[in-house]
Amino acid sequence: MDWDKLQYFLFVARHGTLARAGSALHVDATTVSRRVSALETALGQTLFERAPTGFVLTAAGRALVPHAEAMAAAAARIHSREGESGLSGQLRVSVSEGFGNSFIAPRLAGFVAAHPELEIDLVASSGFLDPSRREADMAVLLARPRKGPLITRKLSDYSLGLYAPAARPDWQATAAAGPLSRANIPVIGYMPDILYAPELDYLGEIEPGLRAGVRSSSILAQRRMIAGGAGVGVLPCFLAADDPALVRVRPDQLIARAFWLALHRDVAPQPRIRAFIDWLDAEVRDSRGLLVPG
Template structure:
């Protein structure tokens, strides 16, 4: 058998992690045709089919799963070797962190400079949007998820609980009166998520209050929801670290209190990499310092 090029294995790993040749090509900085050609070459040299083509993208075959386990071990070893070549104390390479939009923008991004300043040679990707990258598929080095993963080669630990409440703009209360459970969705319009675009079941806040409640102003973005609520467009559920720190907002219907959790998740094969350990330590310390922003007493309607 002809020798297998490490580049071909890296392309295989990228496709296995992303599930699509096009996404892998973006990650690798090459065109999709090149990735496809390398995959075909790898399959020819191994004499095995590594992926099945589906409507969603590439799915690993049994042979592909076997190869993935071996290549991930090789990639982890290569990363550890690379770290060993760094000057003592220096962190280099790329650290990719996947977080929810609200947590990423309102907590992590506001303080990330302190971590970056200590590690100036490290490139940090903060992926903060509606959805998560998967640590189990090595799409991210670190992820902060809304639930503990039930399976996969990952290690998860509880980062913190956080509180959510119903909020309304002061202008809305002055205009339409104080919201009550009876007026939600009637005199007081509801702001919330688009049901079929929810990326996590933990975001079904309104159903927890009353299964009959349904928002009529909807967005997949928690930040867009926060702006709608602050503009007086309606009443909605926000994390306290967003709603409780906006002077234009009041917590309404104080009996309604929702609790969710953040879980810190890493791949078990890379969690001991120095850059991953350093970020985990920094983030844990940050959340300890910001605990009152997550689980505080909120400003309520008098």
């Protein structure tokens, strides 16, 4: 019997709703619903009655619970043996350049200290490895993937704003007062023909038709260009907030985006995967004001 589907059944049986089961499994309710429906199809039985208050076990569901509990106990024994000597093995995480370098990397020391036997590959670049092809254990993406044997859920919202060099108060005043397209200020941004994600095409949300005249495929390079006085541009707030060389102009104008967590469903039960997701969730929760100012 497929433990991947069975554990979703067991968590719904224990928690009573898709939302609570998904929270315990670190996935969204839609994923839980699909796994339970797939198990019912595979068995040819209805395991739950869908009631207004939640999911209620049918007779077939009640008969399946002891078998699921036995498999869960066996899995727990395996995991406990792995945990006796601490987490080990390789953990490869693919993230965007800005989030990986400016958010995860500076906070990683605590996780590394807690799990010294774990090999951690943080692939922070302009582009992503594909968890569905097992290129990485998990990825933090700019959009929710729609295909592949993946478990996905939103990790966090985040905001972007318009930034100018702190050394150019004249640019700050001009950018705040009127259209950039009419101002004699260089605009910094991505190269539109090699955007690695459509979510990065956001200059039009600052002003319709706005184009960058100074471009880079790297958000870290764009940050340095703006801080160094080459122009004004859009940056994630978590990337720019602590840089004294940058000033956010038009503080009421924010661009909303989200990070999505995706991992291959085969690796989801592994202790090292669970440990990293728990750690990352805590870091994101503690940094809510940085990711989404105001």
